[in-house]
């Protein structure tokens with residue numbers, strides 16, 4: 001019987017059976033960030049447990065570090081500096097590789113791991129961060145874990161796992177102009193629920209997925225955790241190898257037979273199958289406080305739980321387009337790569353955002369993305385349009401207690417979570433593609449990017 | 456980890472689907488790199504009318520008189536979704552919650568519960584609803600929940616159950632397989648040399 005991509009990676013990494021139904025699965029790569037990294041490393045040190053193989057462990061400063069230009073260890077978040085200095089000390093003591101605050105390769109963990117060629121097809125990669133699934137775009141089994149599990153992986157080189165189920169989500173046909181990977185993810189979650197992928201590894205397949213570049217594939221896999229899947233994964237192909245070639249940590253020569261053999265066999269059986277017709281998709285936007293509460297940007301708001309309508313301040317039945325917004329954010333591990341910035345800048349070029357927008361930020365996913373964008377002049381486009389241009393990091397993807405949006409703001413954001421309070425107490429977040437964010441920032445209200453003519 | 460066996464407590468209902476870990480413990484309430492000092496921030500957005508001043512919102516269920524000292528929370532579907540922060544479980548445990556009964560849990564949250572001796576029990580939504588404010592007993596050895604003269608069975612994988620019952624440390628258990636891990640690594644290094652990195656200066 002044919003095996004799926006997941007089955008092949010699982011079988012390769014299966015070290016032993018720990019107890020009935022629980023396998024020890026070898027972990028090839030581990031990432032930490034400063035919000036939880038110091039806690040995990042310090043707790044291991046206190047227990048007298050060394051890191052099993054420091055060469056496969058990396059730490060990143062992205063969550064708490066400021067994104068203001070000229071930043072250092074000081075943070076606007078009260079007490080944030082301790083997270084940075086303690087992670088640095090713990091990383092040094094453990095002998096792991098650190099991408100520090102002022103490193104030229106600093107950036108959001110799920111942006112820099114691929115940029116550095118640290119994630120590779122067929123590897124297992126974990127981090128105490130739910131969006132680790134982003135890296136499944138490379139045909140790796142990459143998933144988010146808790147801090148205790150991170151300690152386990154670092155101390156032993158393996159994790160104890162019950163085999164998850166497999167699901168294939170096939171996007172058939174091609175998508176229309178203006179429809180992006182973000183819209184595919186939101187469409188899936190809105191149709192099948194925020195818990196729809198629980199217990200499964202989701203392989204994304206089909207023409208619309210094959211048609212995505214690596215950055216789009218990362219955006220799609222990024223939202224697998226919003227579907228409660230263990231992770232998302234996409235079979236590696238020529239686009240994958242071309243992206244990775246020449247990256248600092250990628251192998252000098254590609255083990256092509258190993259990698260090309262990873263794709264699911266033609267007869268492979270999945271525990272569940274979902275099919276979505278790509279041509280039916282439209283640019284999406286969330287209207288509520290769960291990513292499943294998302295609709296096409298030209299649709300009317302449906303009836304949801306009363307508490308959600310109350311929090312978000314929108315009634316069922318009204319069109320979402322035209323809802324005035326106060327702030328706009330382009331960034332996060334979902335949509336902060338060069339292609340995201342290019343697409344947003346194309347809509348903004350030569351224009352100004354609405355005067356009613358009180359805060360508008362672009363936060364590149366990595367310092368490398370920032371440099372590449374500046375080389376193309378994208379920074380000038382954003383600044384001329386009225387956006388702030390920042391250093392890279394997670395920034396206002398979440399509210400850490402320091403910098404924030406004005407209380408009660410309605411923000412449009414290229415991030416992945418529209419939870420109550422995610423971007424600050426009382427902040428009403430609408431998540432969407434960078435195109436929808438840019439179009440809405442211009443209009444001062446939620447807008448359909450297909451109606452903005454790129455200059 | 457403290458062994459878990461039987462828990463008896465009123466079932467305090469928070470029957471909202473998709474409760475996320477940002478709500479259970481907001482980022483701004485995670486003030487140090489440690490695992491403690493989190494109970495005050497538990498459900499801060501819902502629990503306080505003013506989180507900075509810690510002014511209780513009397514309408515929030517955990518602030519109600521009958522909920523004081525509870526060990527058991529009843530939740531909605533996909534409980535604990537969102538961020539992988541283990542702080543959500545540490546905060547619940549520090550607050551005194553020893554078990555959560557919900558129709559389903561988000562996977563990372565569930566695994567974090569198991570690693571910290573907090574019992575995640577999955578039961579159908581109509582059963583969870585029936586348990587509201589009832590005196591509930593969860594018996595881990597028999598995998599049963601009982602209240603008001605009725606008993607329900609719940610599923611839990613054998614390893615998780617054994618580890619909870621005996622309060623075992625997963626790392627210690629895994630390190631017993633040290634030789635198997637070393638042997639696998641040696642064979643893998645030959646099969647997939649490109650995976651293995653040298654530490655750079």
Ligand code: SF4
Pocket residue numbers: 062063108109129131331332333334393394397398415416
């Ligand atoms: S950008 Fe946002 S979602 Fe991504 S890792 Fe950072 S905080 Fe998490």
